[in-house]
Amino acid sequence: MRESQNIEWKETWRDEYLKWVCGFANAQGGVLEIGKNDRGGVVGVKNIFRLLEDIPNKAQSLLGIVVDVNLKSEDGGEYLEIAVDPYPNPISYKGEFHYRSGSTKQVLRGAALSRFLLQKYGRTWDDVPLPGVGIGDLDSRIFDEFRQRGADSERLPRDILDESDEGVIERLQLREADFLKRAAVMLFHPAPDRFVMEAYVKIGYFRGSELLYQDIVEGDLFTQVNRTMDLLYTKYTRALISYDGVYRVETFPVPREAMREAVINAIIHRDYASPTTIQIRVYDDRISIWNAVQLPPEWDAGQLTGEFSSKPYNPRIAYAFFRAGMIEAWGRGIRRIVDICKEAGNPPPKWELEPGGDGLWLRFPFSSAYQVTDSPVGSASTPKAIPKTNQMPTQETTQERILALIEAEPELTQRMLAERVGLTPDGVKYHLTKLRAAGAIRHVGSTKAGRWEVVKKTTQETTQETTQETTQERILALIEAEPELTQRMLAERVGLTPDGVKYHLTKLRAAGAIRHVGSTKAGRWEVLK
Incomplete structure (x- = not known):
């Protein structure tokens, strides 16, 4: 037998072990056994009868809880069993909140403490009032778009189009007394990052570990979804155009609907108490999305693709997205992502929980057919057609x-x-x-x-x-027009870091497409025909 979520062994009693009692009370309850070694063997307890009286009194005076202390015997020896029930309200020991997780005890601080206290009081992060912001600070344009979406999707009655902004706030239950809730600011304020740290989406294009260029997507949550999708499908990925008879077929590396589900999922379920933004990393062979999330204790990443009831981390935000017709209410978003990718012939996406459980990775691998056809300028690989009858792949921006x-x-x-x-x-x-x-x-x-x-x-x-050519095509066009451009000037024109431009220039040189004549400062580029 080993120590576990609900069992802890101590050879002797010290008053500081009330921290472990506190941790059990704040979690799922448990048993602290005094008089056992690390292997669970009974070693006996000194002053056992005095402790039978002292421990319950100290638990009540220092923690404010009642515990059962029982005298037990095993293998000819005696030990104390301290049985602790889980408490619905938060319990502290000398101003600190302890929590039992697995076979260890943690002191809760920062975002973890905020989550814990909200959970104990039956609140969620987005349901908490936010002083310092009023209805006049919100954006009427965002309300108009929300009303139109709700009416068009028939998730809201048509008369919503004539409802005031104040009426929408009341309908979505985004006010408490005289204060707007956090969800109202995230949904309808033009700059929610003024009130919530890192309340935006970050997108970057990577080659290996090197960041070539990036964008930060700010604004209300609806705008963040739309702008993120725009950037991913106009700047960060390219469609392969093929023809099935007279019909044109666009093939993106990740189906648009699957990506939209993933982006919305990340925005709705993000733990906004964590000061870490949503990160979307685009590579040549995959797109990875990282999000600060808190899965229920009984879940793991492998269960996400199964069937389960909807349990949004930010229910007020999720409810607004549902009324706008942007999500379902059945918890099928992740299953839909898998099904859409499968239907499109893409590799299945993968979810991976970070060690410690404070973040979740979602990875969309690109199909091998897309990677071959989308080979960059100067690549050693030879582009090949997608294996489908009567299709002629091209790239159209x-x-x-x-x-x-x-x-x-x-x-x-x-x-x-x-x-x-x-x-x-x-x-x-x-x-x-x-x-x-x-x-x-x-x-x-x-x-x-x-x-x-x-x-x-x-x-x-x-x-x-x-057209929006590939990065290397843009660089070629620029240096052919202005051969004296420096790397820094090219970086500004193309929208990359100097290191990003250096990477592409090195590739173009290696491919025999360009050469540099003269000194670094006073020389010029030549495009080799």
């Missing part, structure tokens, strides 16, 4: 799709373009601005009644100026 749409239908508005391309209006606005700056398009007439014009250029110019 978001800006190329926008150009094709407005050339076919010049009267399309930004909102209509957003629906066609699958971006938010802000995402389309970003790309239109880029295309205008490159001289690829212009808008003639008023905003509502005008039309788009695609400025005709040679194929080479259009490719260089209006």
Whole structure:
């Protein structure tokens, strides 16, 4: 027999062992046995009858709890059994909150203590009032979008469109007395990171351990979902375009719906008491998402793909996302991710709980077919076609799709373009601005009644100026146009770190695509034809 979650052995009694009693009371209860060695063998207890009286009194005076102290005998020896029940309210010993976890005792501090106290009082992090912010500090635009989503999804009645912002807050139960709850700020404030540390999403592109470039996605939680999806599918990954007969098929490394479920899951279930942001790491062969989460004690990462009832870590936030039509209420989000990947022919995603249980990794491995076809410029691998009959893989970017749409239908508005391309209006606005700056398009007439014009250029110019080429293609275009550019100037133009640019220049040199002539400061680049 060994020590466990509910059993602890001590050879002698010391008053400091009330910490272990406190830990049992704050967790699932347990038994502290005095007079046993580390192997569980009975060694006897001195002053056993005095301790039978002293221990219950000290537990009551120092911890405020009642414990049962029993005299036991085993193998001819005597020992004391201190039986501790789990308590519904938090128990402290000299101002510290102890907690039994496995066969060890912990002193709870910081985020762990906040979680513990909220749980004991039947509250969740997002349900707590937040002083210092009022309804006037929230963004009416976010309320408008929420109302529209709720009505369109039929999760809210149509009359929600005429309801005031105050009415929405009351409907979602986001107020307590005169204070808004934390969930209200996270959902409807334009800058929740002013009130909650690290309340944003961080995305980075990595080659091995080197970070090449990154973005920070801020704003209300709805915006964080949409903006994160925009960046992942316009900047960080590329679609392989193939044709099945006359029909065009887009293949992203991770199915869009599976990724959307994963991003929403991370935002809803994040432990916002932990000062660590959601991290999305994009590699050449996978996308990894890390999130600060707290799984129920009886769960492990392997159980996440099974069937279970919905138990959101932030139920107020989850309820708003449900009413907006963005999630289901049945706890099927993770199962859907697995099913969507399987249906698309992708490798199954994997969940892994960090040691200590304070974070969860979700990894989406890319299919081998995608990795081969998406080989970067200068790669030693030879691109091959995706093995499917009558398919001719090409790579088409978001800006190329926008150009094709407005050339076919010049009267399309930004909102209509957003629906066609699958971006938010802000995402389309970003790309239109880029295309205008490159001289690829212009808008003639008023905003509502005008039309788009695609400025005709040679194929080479259009490719260089209006599409989002691979990083190495952009670098090639820049140094061909301005051979005197330094690495630092290239980094600013491409949006990478100097080390990131150095990496790509080294690859291009190794591939025989470029060379540098002259000194580091006064020399120039040459693109080798």
